[in-house]
Amino acid sequence: MSSRVEVALKDGVRDSRGERIKREIEHFLHLKVKQVRTIDVYTVDAALTREELEAAASGPFCDPVIQSYSVDLPQASGFDWAVEVGFRPGVTDNIGRTAGEAVSYLIQRPLADSEAVYSSVQYLLTGDLSNEQVEKIATGLLCNTLIQRYSIMSAADFMARRGFPVTVPKVTGETKGQVREIDLEVSDEELLRISKDGVLALTLEEMKIIQAHYRDPQVLAERSKQGLGSKPTDVELECLAQTWSEHCKHKIFAGTVQYEDENGTKQEI
Structure with a gap:
Protein backbone atom coordinates (compact mmCIF):
# COMPACT_ATOMS: atom_id res chain seq x y z
CA MET A 1 0.00 0.00 0.00
CA SER A 2 1.46 3.37 -1.04
CA SER A 3 0.68 6.65 0.66
CA ARG A 4 1.45 10.33 0.13
CA VAL A 5 2.76 12.49 2.94
CA GLU A 6 2.61 16.21 2.19
CA VAL A 7 4.60 18.68 4.27
CA ALA A 8 3.83 22.39 3.93
CA LEU A 9 4.93 25.54 5.70
CA LYS A 10 2.48 26.91 8.24
CA ASP A 11 0.61 30.14 7.56
CA GLY A 12 2.83 33.14 8.18
CA VAL A 13 6.10 31.26 7.65
CA ARG A 14 8.15 32.68 4.80
CA ASP A 15 8.60 30.34 1.83
CA SER A 16 12.06 31.41 0.68
CA ARG A 17 12.23 28.58 -1.84
CA GLY A 18 9.00 29.72 -3.44
CA GLU A 19 10.21 33.33 -3.49
CA ARG A 20 13.38 32.26 -5.28
CA ILE A 21 11.40 30.32 -7.89
CA LYS A 22 9.16 33.37 -8.44
CA ARG A 23 12.20 35.57 -9.08
CA GLU A 24 13.69 33.03 -11.48
CA ILE A 25 10.43 32.67 -13.42
CA GLU A 26 10.26 36.43 -13.91
CA HIS A 27 13.97 36.87 -14.64
CA PHE A 28 14.67 33.91 -16.91
CA LEU A 29 11.27 33.23 -18.49
CA HIS A 30 9.88 36.78 -18.42
CA LEU A 31 6.53 35.62 -17.04
CA LYS A 32 4.64 37.42 -14.29
CA VAL A 33 3.48 35.42 -11.29
CA LYS A 34 1.95 36.78 -8.12
CA GLN A 35 3.17 34.05 -5.81
CA VAL A 36 4.90 30.67 -5.70
CA ARG A 37 4.54 28.36 -2.73
CA THR A 38 6.07 24.92 -2.29
CA ILE A 39 5.10 21.66 -0.60
CA ASP A 40 7.38 18.68 0.00
CA VAL A 41 5.87 15.32 -0.88
CA TYR A 42 7.00 11.89 0.32
CA THR A 43 5.54 8.85 -1.38
CA VAL A 44 5.88 5.95 1.03
CA ASP A 45 5.73 2.62 -0.79
CA ALA A 46 6.04 0.31 2.19
CA ALA A 47 3.92 -1.88 4.45
CA LEU A 48 3.44 0.59 7.28
CA THR A 49 0.55 0.89 9.67
CA ARG A 50 -1.36 4.16 9.90
CA GLU A 51 0.35 4.83 13.22
CA GLU A 52 3.80 4.31 11.66
CA LEU A 53 2.93 6.62 8.77
CA GLU A 54 1.75 9.32 11.17
CA ALA A 55 4.92 8.91 13.23
CA ALA A 56 7.12 9.29 10.14
CA ALA A 57 5.14 12.28 8.89
CA SER A 58 5.18 14.09 12.21
CA GLY A 59 8.76 13.09 13.06
CA PRO A 60 11.55 12.88 10.50
CA PHE A 61 9.53 14.30 7.59
CA CYS A 62 8.25 17.43 9.31
CA ASP A 63 9.48 20.26 11.52
CA PRO A 64 6.41 20.80 13.74
CA VAL A 65 7.49 24.34 14.65
CA ILE A 66 7.15 25.72 11.11
CA GLN A 67 5.49 22.92 9.12
CA SER A 68 2.26 20.96 9.01
CA TYR A 69 1.68 17.56 7.43
CA SER A 70 -1.10 15.45 5.99
CA VAL A 71 -1.33 11.79 5.03
CA ASP A 72 -3.20 10.98 1.82
CA LEU A 73 -4.85 14.41 1.86
CA PRO A 74 -3.80 17.41 -0.26
CA GLN A 75 -2.63 20.53 1.56
CA ALA A 76 -2.64 22.94 -1.37
CA SER A 77 -5.16 25.77 -1.52
CA GLY A 78 -5.43 29.30 -2.90
CA PHE A 79 -3.52 28.81 -6.16
CA ASP A 80 -4.15 28.81 -9.90
CA TRP A 81 -1.79 26.07 -11.09
CA ALA A 82 0.04 23.20 -9.40
CA VAL A 83 3.18 21.56 -10.76
CA GLU A 84 4.63 18.49 -9.09
CA VAL A 85 8.19 17.41 -9.90
CA GLY A 86 9.87 14.15 -8.89
CA PHE A 87 12.59 11.84 -10.14
CA ARG A 88 12.13 9.34 -12.94
CA PRO A 89 12.29 5.62 -12.09
CA GLY A 90 15.83 4.47 -11.43
CA VAL A 91 17.28 7.95 -10.83
CA THR A 92 19.05 8.38 -7.50
CA ASP A 93 16.74 10.14 -5.04
CA ASN A 94 18.93 11.12 -2.10
CA ILE A 95 16.13 12.82 -0.16
CA GLY A 96 13.87 9.81 -0.64
CA ARG A 97 16.63 7.41 0.32
CA THR A 98 17.39 9.37 3.50
CA ALA A 99 13.67 9.46 4.32
CA GLY A 100 13.56 5.69 3.87
CA GLU A 101 16.47 5.27 6.27
CA ALA A 102 14.65 7.46 8.80
CA VAL A 103 11.54 5.29 8.47
CA SER A 104 13.62 2.14 9.02
CA TYR A 105 15.11 3.64 12.15
CA LEU A 106 11.67 4.68 13.36
CA ILE A 107 9.96 1.31 12.84
CA GLN A 108 13.09 -0.58 13.92
CA ARG A 109 13.31 -2.79 10.88
CA PRO A 110 14.95 -2.37 7.46
CA LEU A 111 12.70 -1.71 4.51
CA ALA A 112 12.34 -4.66 2.17
CA ASP A 113 13.97 -4.57 -1.25
CA SER A 114 10.58 -3.84 -2.77
CA GLU A 115 9.89 -0.97 -0.35
CA ALA A 116 11.11 2.62 -0.63
CA VAL A 117 10.33 6.28 -0.05
CA TYR A 118 10.30 8.71 -3.00
CA SER A 119 10.49 12.49 -2.79
CA SER A 120 8.94 15.19 -4.96
CA VAL A 121 8.12 18.89 -4.73
CA GLN A 122 4.80 20.58 -5.43
CA TYR A 123 4.92 24.13 -6.77
CA LEU A 124 1.77 26.23 -6.35
CA LEU A 125 1.61 29.09 -8.85
CA THR A 126 -0.70 32.07 -8.45
CA GLY A 127 -1.15 34.33 -11.46
CA ASP A 128 -2.84 34.83 -14.80
CA LEU A 129 -1.04 32.02 -16.64
CA SER A 130 -2.03 29.83 -19.56
CA ASN A 131 -1.44 26.09 -19.69
CA GLU A 132 1.32 26.67 -22.25
CA GLN A 133 3.06 29.14 -19.94
CA VAL A 134 2.88 26.74 -17.01
CA GLU A 135 4.31 24.03 -19.27
CA LYS A 136 7.16 26.43 -20.11
CA ILE A 137 7.80 27.04 -16.42
CA ALA A 138 7.80 23.33 -15.69
CA THR A 139 10.15 22.30 -18.49
CA GLY A 140 12.26 25.45 -18.57
CA LEU A 141 12.90 25.92 -14.89
CA LEU A 142 11.36 23.46 -12.46
CA CYS A 143 12.16 20.12 -14.08
CA ASN A 144 15.20 18.55 -15.68
CA THR A 145 13.25 16.26 -17.99
CA LEU A 146 16.27 14.02 -18.50
CA ILE A 147 16.09 12.75 -14.93
CA GLN A 148 12.80 14.13 -13.63
CA ARG A 149 9.08 13.79 -14.34
CA TYR A 150 6.39 16.40 -13.82
CA SER A 151 2.62 16.78 -13.68
CA ILE A 152 0.51 19.91 -14.13
CA MET A 153 -2.98 20.57 -12.78
CA SER A 154 -5.17 23.63 -12.84
CA ALA A 155 -6.84 24.54 -9.56
CA ALA A 156 -10.17 23.25 -10.89
CA ASP A 157 -8.74 19.88 -11.89
CA PHE A 158 -6.86 19.68 -8.60
CA MET A 159 -10.05 20.12 -6.60
CA ALA A 160 -12.02 17.71 -8.82
CA ARG A 161 -9.40 14.98 -8.52
CA ARG A 162 -8.61 15.71 -4.86
CA GLY A 163 -4.99 16.47 -5.61
CA PHE A 164 -2.28 14.55 -7.37
CA PRO A 165 -2.57 10.76 -7.39
CA VAL A 166 -0.06 8.50 -5.67
CA THR A 167 2.79 7.93 -8.12
CA VAL A 168 5.46 5.33 -7.34
CA PRO A 169 8.46 5.79 -9.68
CA LYS A 170 9.59 2.22 -9.25
CA VAL A 171 11.67 0.44 -11.85
CA THR A 172 9.54 -2.45 -13.05
CA GLY A 173 11.37 -3.52 -16.19
CA GLU A 174 13.77 -6.42 -16.37
CA THR A 175 17.09 -6.26 -18.19
CA LYS A 176 19.27 -9.11 -19.30
CA GLY A 177 22.93 -8.70 -20.15
CA GLN A 178 23.84 -9.66 -23.68
CA VAL A 179 27.35 -9.72 -25.09
CA ARG A 180 27.72 -9.68 -28.86
CA GLU A 181 30.68 -10.69 -30.97
CA ILE A 182 31.67 -8.19 -33.65
CA ASP A 183 33.01 -9.37 -36.98
CA LEU A 184 35.90 -7.10 -38.03
CA GLU A 185 36.65 -8.98 -41.26
CA VAL A 186 34.70 -6.42 -43.23
CA SER A 187 35.28 -3.51 -45.61
Whole structure:
Protein backbone atom coordinates (compact mmCIF):
# COMPACT_ATOMS: atom_id res chain seq x y z
CA MET A 1 0.00 0.00 0.00
CA SER A 2 1.46 3.37 -1.04
CA SER A 3 0.68 6.65 0.66
CA ARG A 4 1.45 10.33 0.13
CA VAL A 5 2.76 12.49 2.94
CA GLU A 6 2.61 16.21 2.19
CA VAL A 7 4.60 18.68 4.27
CA ALA A 8 3.83 22.39 3.93
CA LEU A 9 4.93 25.54 5.70
CA LYS A 10 2.48 26.91 8.24
CA ASP A 11 0.61 30.14 7.56
CA GLY A 12 2.83 33.14 8.18
CA VAL A 13 6.10 31.26 7.65
CA ARG A 14 8.15 32.68 4.80
CA ASP A 15 8.60 30.34 1.83
CA SER A 16 12.06 31.41 0.68
CA ARG A 17 12.23 28.58 -1.84
CA GLY A 18 9.00 29.72 -3.44
CA GLU A 19 10.21 33.33 -3.49
CA ARG A 20 13.38 32.26 -5.28
CA ILE A 21 11.40 30.32 -7.89
CA LYS A 22 9.16 33.37 -8.44
CA ARG A 23 12.20 35.57 -9.08
CA GLU A 24 13.69 33.03 -11.48
CA ILE A 25 10.43 32.67 -13.42
CA GLU A 26 10.26 36.43 -13.91
CA HIS A 27 13.97 36.87 -14.64
CA PHE A 28 14.67 33.91 -16.91
CA LEU A 29 11.27 33.23 -18.49
CA HIS A 30 9.88 36.78 -18.42
CA LEU A 31 6.53 35.62 -17.04
CA LYS A 32 4.64 37.42 -14.29
CA VAL A 33 3.48 35.42 -11.29
CA LYS A 34 1.95 36.78 -8.12
CA GLN A 35 3.17 34.05 -5.81
CA VAL A 36 4.90 30.67 -5.70
CA ARG A 37 4.54 28.36 -2.73
CA THR A 38 6.07 24.92 -2.29
CA ILE A 39 5.10 21.66 -0.60
CA ASP A 40 7.38 18.68 0.00
CA VAL A 41 5.87 15.32 -0.88
CA TYR A 42 7.00 11.89 0.32
CA THR A 43 5.54 8.85 -1.38
CA VAL A 44 5.88 5.95 1.03
CA ASP A 45 5.73 2.62 -0.79
CA ALA A 46 6.04 0.31 2.19
CA ALA A 47 3.92 -1.88 4.45
CA LEU A 48 3.44 0.59 7.28
CA THR A 49 0.55 0.89 9.67
CA ARG A 50 -1.36 4.16 9.90
CA GLU A 51 0.35 4.83 13.22
CA GLU A 52 3.80 4.31 11.66
CA LEU A 53 2.93 6.62 8.77
CA GLU A 54 1.75 9.32 11.17
CA ALA A 55 4.92 8.91 13.23
CA ALA A 56 7.12 9.29 10.14
CA ALA A 57 5.14 12.28 8.89
CA SER A 58 5.18 14.09 12.21
CA GLY A 59 8.76 13.09 13.06
CA PRO A 60 11.55 12.88 10.50
CA PHE A 61 9.53 14.30 7.59
CA CYS A 62 8.25 17.43 9.31
CA ASP A 63 9.48 20.26 11.52
CA PRO A 64 6.41 20.80 13.74
CA VAL A 65 7.49 24.34 14.65
CA ILE A 66 7.15 25.72 11.11
CA GLN A 67 5.49 22.92 9.12
CA SER A 68 2.26 20.96 9.01
CA TYR A 69 1.68 17.56 7.43
CA SER A 70 -1.10 15.45 5.99
CA VAL A 71 -1.33 11.79 5.03
CA ASP A 72 -3.20 10.98 1.82
CA LEU A 73 -4.85 14.41 1.86
CA PRO A 74 -3.80 17.41 -0.26
CA GLN A 75 -2.63 20.53 1.56
CA ALA A 76 -2.64 22.94 -1.37
CA SER A 77 -5.16 25.77 -1.52
CA GLY A 78 -5.43 29.30 -2.90
CA PHE A 79 -3.52 28.81 -6.16
CA ASP A 80 -4.15 28.81 -9.90
CA TRP A 81 -1.79 26.07 -11.09
CA ALA A 82 0.04 23.20 -9.40
CA VAL A 83 3.18 21.56 -10.76
CA GLU A 84 4.63 18.49 -9.09
CA VAL A 85 8.19 17.41 -9.90
CA GLY A 86 9.87 14.15 -8.89
CA PHE A 87 12.59 11.84 -10.14
CA ARG A 88 12.13 9.34 -12.94
CA PRO A 89 12.29 5.62 -12.09
CA GLY A 90 15.83 4.47 -11.43
CA VAL A 91 17.28 7.95 -10.83
CA THR A 92 19.05 8.38 -7.50
CA ASP A 93 16.74 10.14 -5.04
CA ASN A 94 18.93 11.12 -2.10
CA ILE A 95 16.13 12.82 -0.16
CA GLY A 96 13.87 9.81 -0.64
CA ARG A 97 16.63 7.41 0.32
CA THR A 98 17.39 9.37 3.50
CA ALA A 99 13.67 9.46 4.32
CA GLY A 100 13.56 5.69 3.87
CA GLU A 101 16.47 5.27 6.27
CA ALA A 102 14.65 7.46 8.80
CA VAL A 103 11.54 5.29 8.47
CA SER A 104 13.62 2.14 9.02
CA TYR A 105 15.11 3.64 12.15
CA LEU A 106 11.67 4.68 13.36
CA ILE A 107 9.96 1.31 12.84
CA GLN A 108 13.09 -0.58 13.92
CA ARG A 109 13.31 -2.79 10.88
CA PRO A 110 14.95 -2.37 7.46
CA LEU A 111 12.70 -1.71 4.51
CA ALA A 112 12.34 -4.66 2.17
CA ASP A 113 13.97 -4.57 -1.25
CA SER A 114 10.58 -3.84 -2.77
CA GLU A 115 9.89 -0.97 -0.35
CA ALA A 116 11.11 2.62 -0.63
CA VAL A 117 10.33 6.28 -0.05
CA TYR A 118 10.30 8.71 -3.00
CA SER A 119 10.49 12.49 -2.79
CA SER A 120 8.94 15.19 -4.96
CA VAL A 121 8.12 18.89 -4.73
CA GLN A 122 4.80 20.58 -5.43
CA TYR A 123 4.92 24.13 -6.77
CA LEU A 124 1.77 26.23 -6.35
CA LEU A 125 1.61 29.09 -8.85
CA THR A 126 -0.70 32.07 -8.45
CA GLY A 127 -1.15 34.33 -11.46
CA ASP A 128 -2.84 34.83 -14.80
CA LEU A 129 -1.04 32.02 -16.64
CA SER A 130 -2.03 29.83 -19.56
CA ASN A 131 -1.44 26.09 -19.69
CA GLU A 132 1.32 26.67 -22.25
CA GLN A 133 3.06 29.14 -19.94
CA VAL A 134 2.88 26.74 -17.01
CA GLU A 135 4.31 24.03 -19.27
CA LYS A 136 7.16 26.43 -20.11
CA ILE A 137 7.80 27.04 -16.42
CA ALA A 138 7.80 23.33 -15.69
CA THR A 139 10.15 22.30 -18.49
CA GLY A 140 12.26 25.45 -18.57
CA LEU A 141 12.90 25.92 -14.89
CA LEU A 142 11.36 23.46 -12.46
CA CYS A 143 12.16 20.12 -14.08
CA ASN A 144 15.20 18.55 -15.68
CA THR A 145 13.25 16.26 -17.99
CA LEU A 146 16.27 14.02 -18.50
CA ILE A 147 16.09 12.75 -14.93
CA GLN A 148 12.80 14.13 -13.63
CA ARG A 149 9.08 13.79 -14.34
CA TYR A 150 6.39 16.40 -13.82
CA SER A 151 2.62 16.78 -13.68
CA ILE A 152 0.51 19.91 -14.13
CA MET A 153 -2.98 20.57 -12.78
CA SER A 154 -5.17 23.63 -12.84
CA ALA A 155 -6.84 24.54 -9.56
CA ALA A 156 -10.17 23.25 -10.89
CA ASP A 157 -8.74 19.88 -11.89
CA PHE A 158 -6.86 19.68 -8.60
CA MET A 159 -10.05 20.12 -6.60
CA ALA A 160 -12.02 17.71 -8.82
CA ARG A 161 -9.40 14.98 -8.52
CA ARG A 162 -8.61 15.71 -4.86
CA GLY A 163 -4.99 16.47 -5.61
CA PHE A 164 -2.28 14.55 -7.37
CA PRO A 165 -2.57 10.76 -7.39
CA VAL A 166 -0.06 8.50 -5.67
CA THR A 167 2.79 7.93 -8.12
CA VAL A 168 5.46 5.33 -7.34
CA PRO A 169 8.46 5.79 -9.68
CA LYS A 170 9.59 2.22 -9.25
CA VAL A 171 11.67 0.44 -11.85
CA THR A 172 9.54 -2.45 -13.05
CA GLY A 173 11.37 -3.52 -16.19
CA GLU A 174 13.77 -6.42 -16.37
CA THR A 175 17.09 -6.26 -18.19
CA LYS A 176 19.27 -9.11 -19.30
CA GLY A 177 22.93 -8.70 -20.15
CA GLN A 178 23.84 -9.66 -23.68
CA VAL A 179 27.35 -9.72 -25.09
CA ARG A 180 27.72 -9.68 -28.86
CA GLU A 181 30.68 -10.69 -30.97
CA ILE A 182 31.67 -8.19 -33.65
CA ASP A 183 33.01 -9.37 -36.98
CA LEU A 184 35.90 -7.10 -38.03
CA GLU A 185 36.65 -8.98 -41.26
CA VAL A 186 34.70 -6.42 -43.23
CA SER A 187 35.28 -3.51 -45.61
CA ASP A 188 36.58 -0.12 -44.55
CA GLU A 189 33.10 1.33 -44.92
CA GLU A 190 31.72 -1.36 -42.62
CA LEU A 191 34.45 -0.69 -40.05
CA LEU A 192 33.42 2.95 -39.95
CA ARG A 193 29.79 1.90 -39.60
CA ILE A 194 30.69 -0.30 -36.62
CA SER A 195 32.44 2.67 -35.02
CA LYS A 196 29.51 4.99 -35.69
CA ASP A 197 26.75 2.61 -34.62
CA GLY A 198 28.64 1.70 -31.45
CA VAL A 199 29.38 5.38 -30.70
CA LEU A 200 33.04 4.35 -30.46
CA ALA A 201 34.37 7.57 -32.05
CA LEU A 202 37.25 5.62 -33.60
CA THR A 203 38.77 6.65 -36.91
CA LEU A 204 39.27 4.25 -39.81
CA GLU A 205 42.98 4.08 -39.02
CA GLU A 206 42.24 3.12 -35.44
CA MET A 207 39.64 0.55 -36.48
CA LYS A 208 42.12 -1.03 -38.89
CA ILE A 209 44.75 -1.23 -36.11
CA ILE A 210 42.21 -3.06 -33.94
CA GLN A 211 41.32 -5.25 -36.91
CA ALA A 212 44.99 -6.18 -37.36
CA HIS A 213 45.32 -6.95 -33.65
CA TYR A 214 42.55 -9.54 -33.83
CA ARG A 215 44.22 -11.11 -36.88
CA ASP A 216 47.49 -11.68 -35.00
CA PRO A 217 48.05 -15.48 -34.64
CA GLN A 218 49.59 -15.04 -31.18
CA VAL A 219 46.61 -13.02 -30.01
CA LEU A 220 44.21 -15.63 -31.40
CA ALA A 221 46.15 -18.44 -29.73
CA GLU A 222 46.07 -16.68 -26.36
CA ARG A 223 42.37 -15.94 -26.70
CA SER A 224 41.72 -19.59 -27.42
CA LYS A 225 43.56 -20.57 -24.22
CA GLN A 226 41.28 -18.23 -22.28
CA GLY A 227 38.15 -19.67 -23.89
CA LEU A 228 37.54 -16.60 -26.03
CA GLY A 229 36.53 -16.58 -29.67
CA SER A 230 38.49 -15.00 -32.47
CA LYS A 231 36.10 -12.04 -32.74
CA PRO A 232 36.10 -9.18 -30.22
CA THR A 233 32.98 -8.63 -28.16
CA ASP A 234 31.12 -5.34 -28.05
CA VAL A 235 32.44 -4.94 -24.50
CA GLU A 236 36.04 -5.27 -25.67
CA LEU A 237 35.54 -2.69 -28.41
CA GLU A 238 33.91 -0.31 -25.94
CA CYS A 239 36.88 -0.67 -23.56
CA LEU A 240 39.30 0.05 -26.40
CA ALA A 241 37.27 3.04 -27.52
CA GLN A 242 37.13 4.46 -24.00
CA THR A 243 40.85 4.15 -23.33
CA TRP A 244 41.64 5.41 -26.84
CA SER A 245 39.27 8.36 -26.55
CA GLU A 246 40.28 12.00 -26.60
CA HIS A 247 39.19 12.24 -22.97
CA CYS A 248 41.55 9.48 -21.78
CA LYS A 249 44.39 9.47 -24.31
CA HIS A 250 44.43 13.12 -25.46
CA LYS A 251 45.00 12.09 -29.07
CA ILE A 252 45.23 15.69 -30.30
CA PHE A 253 48.00 16.55 -27.86
CA ALA A 254 49.74 13.27 -28.60
CA GLY A 255 49.85 14.06 -32.31
CA THR A 256 52.73 15.61 -34.24
CA VAL A 257 52.88 19.38 -33.89
CA GLN A 258 54.69 21.63 -36.38
CA TYR A 259 55.87 24.64 -34.37
CA GLU A 260 57.40 27.87 -35.70
CA ASP A 261 58.54 30.64 -33.35
CA GLU A 262 58.70 34.40 -33.98
CA ASN A 263 62.20 34.06 -35.51
CA GLY A 264 61.04 31.56 -38.10
CA THR A 265 62.71 28.62 -36.38
CA LYS A 266 60.73 25.48 -37.11
CA GLN A 267 60.44 22.50 -34.84
CA GLU A 268 58.56 19.24 -34.98
CA ILE A 269 57.19 18.16 -31.62
